[in-house]
Amino acid sequence: MTDLDRYIRQTTFPALGKEGQKKLLASKVLLVGCGALGSASAVSMVRSGIGHLIIVDQDIPELVNLHRQFLYDEENMKERIPKAIVAADKLAKMNSQVKIEPVVAELRSENIEKIAQGVNLVIDGTDNLQTRYLINDFCVKNNVPWIYGGVIGAFGMMMVIIPGKTACLRCLFPEPPAPGSLPSCETEGVLNPAPLLIAALEVMEAIKILIGSDKVKTGLTNIDLWEHTFSTVETKRNPHCPACGQNKYEFLDRKKTDWSTSLCGRNAVQLSPAEPVQLDLQSLKQRLEKIGKVSFNGYLLEADLEGLKIIIFPDGRAIISGTTDETKARSFYNRYLGR
């Protein structure tokens, strides 16, 4: 069968074989986020012959992405073409047997059911935890396996989630972190071997899941590449887990992702959390000071970052000036406030 010729160096691996390869070619996978993790996992999945890949991403390649987001180059950065489109074009040249479907959008509770319809697996390449809680809700509810991957600095985590069998994200971390409490790649930096390695682990487990292997590695894998330490700890399902224990899908039902977004005045976007939060602006100031000009007057924090000006209030409300693009403003907010 000529369709399989190009994969002979992997079908020769006995645990995969031609039967496994056929299963990969018949699989449909959703990749959420195509930055550093996503670039690496997309290339790996497309070259491996995972038959149908949907790539969701809302961003445009930028200069500060290029050190780690391997699908993009200087030309793409100047062209201002969305990452999902650039990625799909490049990936199509790597393997024309794979159907690649770019979606330029922010994955939200309103569109996830449509975008993820019929997928066999979801791979995590996002840059925020809010989206991961949404993915977790969708996957648990619809019995779709997904693979969590996250990185920061030279550190990364990976966990396979098979609804009904393994712990889910909320079994381990029932609540998402408070806004502003979580370090991000913007404030702590990231070295590209970390996302490369985590993406490689994600794809390896994806292949095992898609071919029905019994070798799928469960548990939470933690890797610190700077210290060169690797560990996987066992995880157990929490019978009281809001998602997989009690079937409460708060993120999918928008109870916790509902951000009221309104344009205020000229060239500015205002974002407010649906639920009131209490931000520690002093510690946020200390983190943001590493990367931009920040001032805090005791009532509100103002920062100049990436050519945008953001004003943050203690209740989580923010005004972002320098753009009228709500999606861009929300992405900016998520990155710097760690949502």
Added chain:
Amino acid sequence: MSVAELVAHLGLKPGRVAVELNREVVPRDRHAEVRVEEGAVLEIVQAVGGG
């Protein structure tokens, strides 16, 4: 001391961290009953969000 008491003692929000005791994650609803014995290997992890 229980896992829950330790998490509170460290000033951490219970729902937002996972506690690994002797290389196994302690389920959240068992934090109050599971004791941290002397010599236990303990790690407290927070989900990482970058990608």
